[in-house]
Every structure is written in structure tokens, then in C-alpha cells.
Amino acid sequence: MTDALRKHGRGLLVFAVAAYALPLLLAGNRYFAFIGGIALLHVVWTAGMSLLYGYAGLMPLMFAGIAGISAYAAVGLMAAGFAFWTALPVAALFAALVGVGLGLPALRLKGFYFTLCSLVIQTVITLAFVYFVNLTNGDTGISQIAPPAWFGGPLQGVGFDLVLATLAVGAMVALVLIVEAPFGRRLVAVREDDELAEMLGIDVVRQKLAAFFVGSLFAAVGGAFYAPYVGFVSPRSFDVLLSLNIWLMVAFGGRGTIWGAVVGTVLLAPLPFLLQDYYKVKDVIYGLLIIGVIVLLPGGILGGLGSRAAAGTGTQSPGLRRKEAA
Amino acid sequence: MTGRVPLFEAEGIVMRFGGVVALRKVSVTQFEGETLGMIGPNGSGKTTFVNVVTGHLAPQEGRVRVAGAEVTGFRPHRMAAAGITRTYQAVRVFRELTVADNIATATVDAPNRMDADEIAATLDWLQLGHRLAVPAGSLTLFEQRRLEILMRLVQRARLIMLDEPVGGLSATEVRAMLQVLGDLRRRTGLFVIEHAMKVIRELADSVVVMLAGEKLMQGTPAEILADKRVVDQYLGRAHA
Secondary structure, eight states: OHHHHHHHHHHHHHHHHHHHHHHHHTTTOHHHHHHHHHHHHHHHHHHHHIIIIIISOOOOTTHHHHHHHHHHHHHHHHHTTOOHHHHHHHHHHHHHHHHHHHTGGGGTOOHHHHHHHHHHHHHHHHHHHHHOHHHHOGGGOEEOOOOOEETTEEOOHHHHHHHHHHHHHHHHHHHHHHHHSHHHHHHHHHHHOHHHHHHTTOOHHHHHHHHHHHHHHHHHHHHHHHHHHHSEEOGGGGSHHHHHHHHHHHHHHOTTSTTHHHHHHHHHTTHHHHTGGGHHHHHHHHHHHHHHHHHHOTTHHHHHTTOTTTSTTTOOOTHHHHHHHO | OTTOOEEEEEEEEEEEETTEEEEEEEEEEEETTOEEEEEOOTTSSHHHHHHHHTTSSOOSEEEEEETTEEOTTOOHHHHHHTTEEEOOSSOOOOTTSBHHHHHHHHHHTOTTOOOHHHHHHHHHHTTOGGGTTSBGGGSOHHHHHHHHHHHHHTTTOSEEEEESTTTTOOHHHHHHHHHHHHHHHHHSEEEEEOSOHHHHHHHOSEEEEEETTEEEEEEOHHHHHHOHHHIIIIIHHHTO
């Protein structure tokens, strides 16, 4: 555990300083500070996606759906009178367990087939958000979500941004500890060749379920904080495009590397806001980026540089691409 | 035969795939300190038998026991924990991972794994020490075969089932591999599927002959080579 922190200590320190500096530097402009906060929130998500996609080799397109379930659950609990800090663990745990359930197809399906299945699951979740109007207020969504209480007052502004910075740092520390632990090695083994991993004594079913629980927990915690931070949730907030964006951030930055997810998030998370006036161009840019990553940078920015030192366990894997094609 | 401790016992194994019967009431016992060989034409059920004993397939009928304990239907990771492991016909290592990471992965869930000194000694013996930082996929086939064996040895497997261990190797490499396997059988139990009779003759104390999903006979290499059925059914063609 301490070895892992020592190995990635400098990176974590740099990231922590940057994460805390960001809200403070942008404090003068609430809009830019909000974009910064959203980026920090996305770090939590990409850390979870990194675990599932980069290390376990599964591309879960229902990732946003799990975040959404947690967000709606948190909002629902808050509406029922619970404090945010009570609603958060309950909603996150609930959504993570749902994530394990939704991950069950991964026990049978690999690569492309699992991705397709997860796309269907995401679609069903989005339809459920629209359909169960009693719980979700349907397409209209739920607005004016109250901010969490914080030392007697509402948590908002720079204060909330700094909480998100803490969350992002916590997510990265957790990712480092998980990936450097035996669990991380088992996941890489499952990604590379699950039958061989099983033969070598690794309980593949258990590892996959554990990966889904932990990965979904990241999605869920991010989702629960998203609701009060943005103040508005709707089915569109957690649709397949969010899953794809989070995936793209991991793939773009460098899957199977610790810091690739952060690099991808920093570059891509602010994009929708900066391009808000050109929303039609935005989708084209995303499309081009996806194609560009797949064709030109299959290992992502960090992986593409062939930087094994930067590549977490040194197991950044071009093999992923081949396996998904198969 | 009495007084010998069985390493594994497979009893009356029946394995069907739809209407095709791959194994019909096959019973095989391997004892501690014995190297067992298995020969038979393609499709005679050799690999299916290994799949059953190592937990890749659950048989419809029959029992598998390891050191007296019932393990029928266990998944492979539990078989590995019980000390039963295998290699594959086509060499299989984590190609994108370095040799060191391959070894580390082999020890991550091995309750009885070797310590660092023993691993270093085994690396030396298999002449892979200088290749630790290399991705396993960049090794030669012979090196990959040795890495496969190493990954089982660091787990202190009680039995390694080798599915055609010299497949694809050059004549020189086959000789070198035979030496490795000759040493290996003093370290752990070996079960060898092989078409090359040379390998079986040199390694196996006892040979099971498979034919069309059934155990045709079992005996020493000399006995089976003298058997007319074996010569007719299998060697006759293979050695023609």
C-alpha cells in the first residue's frame, strides 16, 4: 500500500495541488469555476471507467446510467427529508450494487459483445428515467436541487469546488491503491486472457464482479455529487453520450495507465462548455476524436508515447484493441 | 500398486457434447512420483480428458478426486488451488505483459507459492533470468514453453498436465525440452499428452492409450508398443 503511494506519490501530489488550485484560481469567474468543478467531477468518473476499461478490459456503456441511478436516488432521498450526507452513501451503495447486477453479462460476454449488451442496458436505463415519472419527473427532469448542508450553511461556490477537488484526489488515490494492489494485477490478467488467469488460480467471476462493484461506486459517487452541484438532473444528463464521453476521456488519455484518464479528462471535459455556442460542431468534434483515437492513438496519449514509465503498472496494453476486434 | 498415494483419480468420466460422446467411462489414476503419458489419434478425447481433470469442463458422469478429496465440477481456479494445473496445446502466456509480470500474475493467487529465492533459482534453471523485462509475446516459442512451465512451478503445482509440450519446436529444441521435462518430473507430477512417441518413451512411466473416447489400454511404454491393437490403431498409421 505504501509502496503504491511512493511509486505514484509525485504524480498524486502534483494532481492534488492542481486540483485544489483550480477552484481557487478560477474563483473570480463563477462560470469557469463551474467548468472546473465539472472537470473534477469527471475525474471521479474517469477513474472508475479507467478501472473497468483500462484494467479489467470491459467497456461498460451503461456507466452513465449507474451514475444517474445514484443521482436520482440521492435526490429522492433528499426530497424525502434525508440530509445529502446520509443520502450519498445509501444512493452510491445502491447504485453500485445495481452496477454489479448489470455487470453480470460480462461473466459470459467479452469485448465487443459485452459493449453492445451494455449499450442496450444503458438505453433501458435512460427509458426508465423517462418512464418512471413519479420518481424522476420524466423528461422535464428535477431542478432546483438543494445544495448539501456544510457547517450550518449551504455548500456552494468555491467551497463545493474544493469538496469536488477532494473527491477527485480521493478517487485517484483509490485508483492507485487498487491498481497497485493484487486486485489490479488480477484484473490485468483477466483482461489479457481470462481463461489463463482462471487456470492460474484467479477466480475470474469474483474479480469481474468486484471490478463492477468498485467501478460502479466511482460512477455512483460522481452521480450523487453531480445532482446538487449542477442543481438539475434529467434523463439527458445520464445518457449514453455521457458514457461515451467518459470512455473517450480514458481512451484518449491512455487506457491502462493511471494518469491517462486525468489527461483525457482535462482535455475533454471542458469541451462541451467551451463549444456551447457551436453545439452542432461539438458532436462532429467528438466523432472525429473517437475516430482519431481509434485509428491514430489506439493506446491513447500516454500509451501512444510508448511511455511505460508513465503507464501505471507498466502493463499498458495494445492487446486490448486486438481483443475487442476479435 | 498398494501403498502408493494417488495424485488424482478420474473414475468413470463421461463427457458428451450434444449427441457426441467425447469420453466414455474413462478411469485413470495417477500416483505420486509417477509420470503418466496419454496417446491417441486426434479426436480420441485426450484434451477433453485434461479439460475435465483441470476443471474446464464438468463431466456428465464420473468423479475426479485429488489426493483423496472430491473435486468433481470444481472451476479451474479451485483446481489450481488444489495443485492441479495444465498447459495448452497452443502456447499460452500473457503476451503483452513482461516475463516478470507473468510470473507475478502466476503467484498472485497461489496459496503455496515459492519465495523470491526459489523463484530466482527456478528462473536460472529454465534460463529465463535474462528475459524478465521482455514482453512474453516477444520470446521465442521454446522460451514461451519454458515460461509456461515456470509459471506452474512458482505455484508449486503438484501436477502439471502438458498438452503436447514439444509441439512446434525444432529438433534441437525438442531435445532440449526433453531434458527440461526429464528434470521437471523430479520436481512435480507430470501428465503428458504427446504424439511424439520419443517423448512418451523417454518420460512416461505408464501410458494411457485413448481411442474414440475410450481408454483402450494402459501400460508401460514397452507394453503398449508391443500391443497389436495400439500398433494397428495408432502407431501403425503415425509411424508409417
